[in-house]
Amino acid sequence: MDSGAPSPQELPQRLWPGPSGSAAEEKHLLSSLAAAHTLARIIRPCYGPHGLQKLLVTAKGETVFTGYATAILGALDLEHPAARLLRDAALSQAQHSGDGVAFVVLLAEALLAQAERLLQAGLPRAQLREAYAAATAETLALLPLLAVRSLGPLEDPFWALHSVMNTHTLSHAEYLTKLVAQACWSAKELDGTFRPEQVGVCVVQGGQLEDSCLLPGLAVRGTPRGQVTMVQRGARVALFDCAFGPACPKAPSKARLSSPTDLLRFRTGSDILIERQVAQLAAAGVNVAVVRGDIEEKSLSQADKYGIMVIEVKSLRELVFLSEVLGTPLMPHLVAPQEPGKCQQVYPQELGEGLAVVFQWEPAGTPALTLVLRGATKEGLRGAEQAVYHGIDAFSQLCQDPRLLPGAGAAEMALAKLLADKGSALEGPTGPALLAFAQALRSLPAALAENAGLAVSAGMADMTASHQAGHCLAGVGPEGVINVAQEGVWDALATKARGLRTAAEVVLQLATVDEIVLAKDSPARQQDSDPHPRRAKDRASPVGRNK
Known part of the structure; x- marks a missing residue:
């Protein structure tokens, strides 16, 4: 030693x-x-x-x-x-x-x-x-x-969430904390459990942060397309993370016509497929289709024919959020889900300079609330949105473990x-x-x-x-x-x-790493120009001939 x-x-x-x-x-x-x-x-x-x-x-x-x-x-x-x-x-x-x-x-x-x-x-x-x-x-x-403290089961969580949300990027922190505390408290189950997806966040540019409010139901940024702009009762929702129409609308096709009657009755295969797919949605009871993808005009006209409200959304996060709240899966193809999501009504609502679509349930059984954030700048809204998610996550943690540290x-x-x-x-x-x-x-x-x-x-x-x-x-x-x-x-x-x-x-x-070794890809080996490697191997070496 x-x-x-x-x-x-x-x-x-x-x-x-x-x-x-x-x-x-x-x-x-x-x-x-x-x-x-x-x-x-x-x-x-x-x-x-x-x-x-x-x-x-x-x-x-x-x-x-x-x-x-x-x-x-x-x-x-x-x-x-x-x-x-x-x-x-x-x-x-x-x-x-x-x-x-x-x-x-x-x-x-x-x-x-x-x-x-x-x-x-x-x-x-x-x-x-x-x-x-x-x-x-x-x-x-x-x-x-x-x-030294714990959040009681019947206690207002405002005081516990305020320090979490009071960040250096947030103005009007007290007002926004009250909204988050009210939303979390209202969405909490009777047995004390809480799911973060029960509180939605919808960001709308325009106005001031103190114009933010709570909406019953779930609001997402989307635009109704077609003639059906609302469903007032008995909405059955299907969610599609794909195009509302054929998968390859511009795929080349060739039709064989043998008579004038065939020409009169001619329709492309995509038209037949679109009508069949939309009819299957209507047969499954779907009357609201939320789509993140391209919406074909022919598909939209078929949806109008069957009374289906088509909503176009851009955010995958909001689509996933809808899937969690409604309890219906995201469909990668235009096929009806086994169990569509259910709510009372679906309707558009103007919020500031933007348009949102609200999914609303019966007052006694509302599974979600939406906190609508208003702001004049994207930077301010981004900071407010992050603070809101911090508050929701903090409340979820406190529902599992209510203990607090100084x-x-x-x-x-x-x-x-x-x-x-x-x-x-x-x-x-x-x-x-x-x-x-x-x-x-x-x-x-x-x-x-x-x-x-x-x-x-x-x-x-x-x-x-x-x-x-x-x-x-x-x-x-x-x-x-x-x-x-x-x-x-x-x-x-x-x-x-x-x-x-x-x-x-x-x-x-x-702590136990003594050296960082970087292994780089070796350069590609040069291929022999001869397409028959065995023949190349059998050739006499030019070095041998010089001996």
């Missing part, structure tokens, strides 16, 4: 207050750390309610004004495999929880930076992975101890104190790993303070002193340290726990 290698008991002394200047200038031992630093540097200014926004130019050339980490990460074209792994993990957090994307990126970057320090202090990679896994389990076990960085600081106290008393690699997790968690309130325009060192010193004194509700505010309970800033425990677990899993994967 190398006598110069530090023992695990010496690691805390080697690590804190930090490595020497020469060690900091050495090449990164973790090949993924530089990529994580770059990704975090992009996301960090957008973190928190006082974060900044970015002008994002997408791959299609569109300019998007946004401060949401989900939109930024989704538009980035990344080449580094570690950056792609971290990006995909953060986006999975958005898919499952709807929030916490920036939290995952920043925490993973901070944990990787602390892992680098442990490696520089001499901790082997195998022991680092074991210590980080133990620290992750300890962190997740301590997190529920910090839950927000504004208070939970991270309190958790860091618990981990630091426990890590200082432990021997072996687990102690430094707990201290590393504590340091990484403290970087998140520091980012909030920096984005709020505060002096980071002074603000962190005040927060540390408050938590050392036992004030676990001390968080970062716009002017300094605040009491998060008095300000009403809360985080969902389930979302925070999932974000911690996701960030730790990414770090455990990247």
